[in-house]
Amino acid sequence: MTIPIFTLVVAVVSFAAGLLGSLTGLGGGVVLVPLLTIFFHVDIRYAIGASLVSVIATSSGAAAAYVKEGISNIRIGMFLEMATTSGALLGAFLATWMPVRVIAIIFGAVLLYSAYISRRPRSEAQRSLPPDPLATRLRLNGGFHDLEGHRTYNVQNVPTGFSLMFGAGTLSGLLGIGSGAVKVLAMDQAMRIPFKVSTTTSNFMIGVTAAASAGVYLSRGYVDPGLSMPVMLGVLAGSLLGTRILVKAETASLRLVFSIVILVLGLQMLYKGIWGNL
Amino acid sequence: MPAEKSASQSHEFKPQPWRDRRMEVILGNLLRTGVMFSAAVVLWGACIYLYRHWHETADYKIFRGEPSDYRSIPGVIQSVLGGHGRGWIQLGLLLLIATPIVRVAFSIVGFSIERDRLYVGFTCVVLAILLYSLLGSGFTF
Numbered sequence: 001m002t003i004p005i006f007t008l009v010v011a012v013v014s015f016a017a018g019l020l021g022s023l024t025g026l027g028g029g030v031v032l033v034p035l036l037t038i039f040f041h042v043d044i045r046y047a048i049g050a051s052l053v054s055v056i057a058t059s060s061g062a063a064a065a066y067v068k069e070g071i072s073n074i075r076i077g078m079f080l081e082m083a084t085t086s087g088a089l090l091g092a093f094l095a096t097w098m099p100v101r102v103i104a105i106i107f108g109a110v111l112l113y114s115a116y117i118s119r120r121p122r123s124e125a126q127r128s129l130p131p132d133p134l135a136t137r138l139r140l141n142g143g144f145h146d147l148e149g150h151r152t153y154n155v156q157n158v159p160t161g162f163s164l165m166f167g168a169g170t171l172s173g174l175l176g177i178g179s180g181a182v183k184v185l186a187m188d189q190a191m192r193i194p195f196k197v198s199t200t201t202s203n204f205m206i207g208v209t210a211a212a213s214a215g216v217y218l219s220r221g222y223v224d225p226g227l228s229m230p231v232m233l234g235v236l237a238g239s240l241l242g243t244r245i246l247v248k249a250e251t252a253s254l255r256l257v258f259s260i261v262i263l264v265l266g267l268q269m270l271y272k273g274i275w276g277n278l
Numbered sequence: 279m280p281a282e283k284s285a286s287q288s289h290e291f292k293p294q295p296w297r298d299r300r301m302e303v304i305l306g307n308l309l310r311t312g313v314m315f316s317a318a319v320v321l322w323g324a325c326i327y328l329y330r331h332w333h334e335t336a337d338y339k340i341f342r343g344e345p346s347d348y349r350s351i352p353g354v355i356q357s358v359l360g361g362h363g364r365g366w367i368q369l370g371l372l373l374l375i376a377t378p379i380v381r382v383a384f385s386i387v388g389f390s391i392e393r394d395r396l397y398v399g400f401t402c403v404v405l406a407i408l409l410y411s412l413l414g415s416g417f418t419f
Contacts, residue, residue: 004328006336043341053371057317060309060377074302078385078400085407092411138396207309207378208404214375215411219350221343225367226336229324232371236317 003226010040011230018058018238023245024258025199026118027206028235029055029177031258033107034265038272042227044100044107048176049222052214054235055178059207061236062243071144072200076155076193079138080186081205083162084169085212091173092216098174104273107175111266114181118259129192134158144197153194161191173213178206301388305381312377316370323366330363379408 001009013035014028021028029051036047066072095103135141135155143152155161164186171179180202187198217223347353348368357365382405389397 001336003331003334003336007324007328040338042338045341046338053374056374056378057313060313060374060381063306063309066306072302074385075397078397078404081382081404082400082407085404085411089407089411139394208382208408211375211378212408212411215408215413218371218375218412221345221349223348223368223371224338224344225323225348225364225371226327226331227338228371229320229327229367232320232374233317233324236313 006040007226007230010036010227011234013039014054014231014234015238018054018235019242020238020254020258020261021235022058022062022239022242024118024255025180026114026255026258026262027055027178027180028058028239030111030114030180031261031265032231032235033176034111034269036227036231037104038265038268044103045095045222046224046227048095048103049217049224050176050228050231052176052210052217053223053228054232055172055176055210056207056214057232057236058239059178059203059210061240062203063207066200066203071196072204073140073142073193073197074201074204075138076140076142076187076191076197077201077204079140080162080165081208083165084172084205084209087166087169087171088173088209088212089216091170091175092213093173094170095174095222096216096220101273103174104269106171108266108268108270108273110171110175110177110179110181111262111269115259115263115266117181117184118255118262129154129156132156132158142197144194146196151194153192153197156192157190161186164190169209169212172206172209173216176210176213176217178210180206301385305384305388308384309377309381312380313374316373316377318370319373320367320370323363323368323370325363326361326366327363375412379405379412382408 014032017028017031017035019028021031032051032054033044033047036042036050037044131141131154135158138158140155140158141153143150145151164182168179168182168186171177171182183202183205184198187193187202188195193201214223347357347362348364351372354365354368354372358369382401386398386401386405389401
């Protein structure tokens with residue numbers, strides 16, 4: 001493929017990934033790396049570098065829209081960013097010496113897990129749990145307004161959540177994704193943060209986490225300008241459009257389609273990692 | 279325990295909502311502006327890059343690693359001054375990476391205004407990790 005055609009096709013695919021990712025809330029980055037490696041025969045390291053850059057763009061670009069809702073908790077965000085950024089740094093260093101086949105296998109496993117978690121009903125928000133002493137000392141508890149008026153919440157299992165977020169950061173740095181699926185596990189399941197608060201807070205965190213590994217990727221020569229340019233611009237445009245039309249769109253069937261795509265890509269990554277050549 | 283309960287009922291939990299809220303709005307707009315600005319720089323680089331390499335073939339099958347011009351801040355600046363499209367794209371990407379870092383730096387100011395020493399400390403840790411990644415992890419000056 002010549003450069004103009006390659007750029008155009010990658011931009012269109014990235015646009016679609018960004019659009020679907022933001023409409024379904026599953027993130028576009030998770031499908032980009034497999035798409036680039038399987039269909040465009042891009043080396044997985046270049047693909048990860050480009051995807052990581054697009055993750056920063058979508059996270060920061062959507063921030064202004066999320067802020068309007070005003071329910072993210074910046075203390076939870078900053079506290080957990082200590083875990084995700086140090087994890088991301090570890091992940092980025094792991095990526096520089098880990099064989100690409102191992103990275104592909106881990107990627108496949110994460111995709112399968114993401115597909116699984118996207119099909120599971122969300123556990124309903126906690127109601128009046130007792131305050132946890134550690135969470136209280138760290139001032140993590142908060143409140144927000146919704147249709148039922150003012151609601152407060154008490155964060156639970158801080159050490160478990162913190163450790164899981166370290167893992168989420170490591171995966172993000174290793175695979176160049178936002179790793180929203182692990183964050184759901186940490187913030188919703190373990191820490192029992194209400195869904196609305198955890199979604200908006202984790203959006204803030206994703207950009208900072210990705211920036212922590214992006215520096216390592218850039219200095220190791222994993223970020224190619226010719227590839228990252230259409231990926232970043234495409235994903236950004238797609239996700240910005242997605243946040244605009246989110247209110248009107250019917251997302252249930254979209255989520256199903258997108259999780260099937262994630263499942264298929266996950267199986268292909270596993271296959272490529274185990275038997276194929278990368 | 280009863281004291282804590284009555285506090286939560288009258289909604290007097292520690293983080294002051296309106297202050298946090300104002301800080302968030304400022305930070306949200308900062309992030310948006312940073313992203314849009316870096317996207318514009320990337321787009322400008324893309325024009326030069328596509329114009330210059332219109333007839334070449336794209337090949338990312340084999341990983342070679344980027345040349346040092348696109349790995350380090352001085353290298354990128356050099357390349358921009360030389361008018362290279364790839365240099366401009368890389369500059370845009372550097373600005374993009376810097377955006378959340380600036381956000382974290384601003385949070386230190388926000389938490390200091392609230393006199394929240396604990397969170398000033400936490401934010402400094404995050405900032406140190408980010409700066410190490412960008413400046414200390416292999417960049418050569």
